[in-house]
Amino acid sequence: MALSRKNKQITIQKNEFEILSLIKEGMLGTCTHLMSEEERDEVAQTGKFRGEITPYSLTFSPLLSEKIIEQSRIGDVLEFVCEDKVVGEITLKSKFKTSKNVKDIFSPNTCSLDDLGKFCIGGEFEIYNSHIKKIKEDFIRVKNNINAQKITAIVSSFDPLHRAHERMFRWTIDKADLVVIFLIESYGENGLEFSVKQKYLQDFIQKYLPPDRVFVFPLKNIDIFHSHLNPVLESVIAKSLGCTKLVVGQNHTGLGMFYYHNQPQTILDDFSKECGIEIIVLPEFVFCEECKMIVSTKSCPHGLHHHMKYNSNSLRNLLRLGIIPPSVFMRREISTSILTHLFPNRFKNMQKLYNDLFVTSEIVERRKDEEFYEQLLKTYQMTYMV
Template identity: 65%
Template sequence: MGLQRKSKNLVLTKSEYEIFCLIKAGMLGSCTHLMNENERDELIKTGGVKGEKFPYALTFSSAKNDQILQQVQIGQVLDLYCEKKLVGQIKVESKFKNDKSLNNIFSSNTCSLEDLGEICIGGEFELFESKIEQSKQEFLHIKKTLNARSITAIVSSFDPLHRGHERIFRWTIDKADLVVVFLIESYEENGLDFELKHKFVQSFIQQYIPKERVFVFPLKDIAIFHAHLNPKLEGIIAKSLNCTKIVVGQNHTGLGMFFDNNIPRTMLDEFAKDYGIEVVVLPEFVFCEKCKVAVSIKSCPHGSHHHIKFNTTSLKTLLRLGIIPPPVFMRREISFIILAHLFPNRFKHMQKLYNDLFATQGIIEERKDEEFYAQLLKLYQITYMV
């Protein structure tokens, strides 16, 4: 990219920068640049560009950068900054008025028109570092090593990971050569930290399922997947990795599920035809008091009055109060990791407390908070005095 006529800088939020990374890595379709005005207009008329459908315009506008965009000239190269760090450059090849009625990938969750910029720019750009691209290359290497042909995608925040999620994992692995798990940000106000979620998801995969057949693709700091408002975006990133299936739950927000002559339909049906990817809608999983196991509401013969739901909001409430959720909802190991993160250094004189309460076989070792929770739960499960 030529560096002539460089002028001012564009300051990006973390989410905007990560969207740039998604575009450049080809994770949002074959367009790896910011669209120009003609491409945007084609999207408005046909719902896509060059025969490829897409729900959002890949054009950049920003209220906080609007003054700079007003002044920029065609052919100028702008530096891209994120968190005071130079992250890339863009050559402005097109400049045009923003159509605020059109969904823009950088403002897909913006409700107020006042937060949208007046000017859009298009053009080629380069990024000096991209974790998205790194993850993509790691995935492609694993795919090649396994010679995977049947690849299934799961998109979830796992906030937190519960027994219902486990059923989805196992069902998916049974029917695929390789599973890619797109880990997205939490959208609730009391959502768990992304790095914490990444840690316990990886821990579960390492311990309880064939780890060589599951790849976790982190989508940190990206707001466009919040609340699953547009499942088409999830299908698009899955297709970008040549996934053959994408698995969603019937309670997936934005799925728009309905029945036509007793046949379940969703807003993804048309998308599946256009992109050549199979969409699998799984029923809701619950714990049945009669079956004594996690089941789907479709396969269980007992009524809802016997079903205990995996309510993520309630589980997080327990955890934030420092209470270990019953193992019927979540694996103990997951709870221990979360509690140790939420309440660091919770116990004073941990070693003495541990030695006083639990059998140690005379061996004195430094204990972690996770080990303390594990031993404490074992004592709770001793019932001979009841």
């Protein structure tokens, strides 16, 4: 929508726009507006909003428009502007000072108020052309088409997608009518681009999983999930979409797993009981040299010196160095997709290189980088000579 001059305008960032879209669609709890000061204090004191567990208050302090907020009055209509476009509006119902004792949904990992505005705004708001709304509608359509009752959620960056993820997918699909994969942004500068991850994830689902029973919900340009510091927030978005289970790995950064009377406990146990969503904590998956297959550390009788681990950081570092991970770690289609993106037009004489090394038909075919990587990986797997 073009810029309008009839109302005061608040400039927001892309991340803030996406979070507002999640709030409006009720995907961060039952609250679909920006909270007032009283509601914020309720969350700060009880950890709940109207009886529902809420990890962060849904308050907003627009840093880029402090003067406009300060000059605004209750009842004013303020337009949200993102990337020079009007993307929504809010009818100002309350305005109050920020508090250093409260972490809001827009800056959950901020330790100080140095990067926050002076005032929070509260009230009902609208978001125009929300793609989050469209994705949610697509999900509901898929859910209704298969009459899904048991819906399981997985939240991960899949950076990169490796064999242990595959094991988790198949285990989850076996026990659910529908699996929702929340694809989140990668953490840190070394992460892969979102579009690359989305492509190889969708390609993998179409080729190796029942696509009608897996729904990918992309959370692009949203950084509140990418550090995996608050699994309760992941549980909230899964519950808000109607999921009955959430699957997490025991190595989840913010899980806080401990044992009490020899039984595993996590910080999600209370949330699970109160909100009616089952939390399943999967053990770590490894490849055992003795078992000759992917196993869990809980079920394998062999020691750690026989286990090859699926470490995402190490696999990503190999790929960024241009090294193809062995197929025992990752499927060749995923490796080739990532390498082609990281090293575009890497080979100057691709056609000659391919023809000189590999079997070709008599018809001259134009080869791509992906085909070279795939053929190279196939050759690595040949066992003619040891």
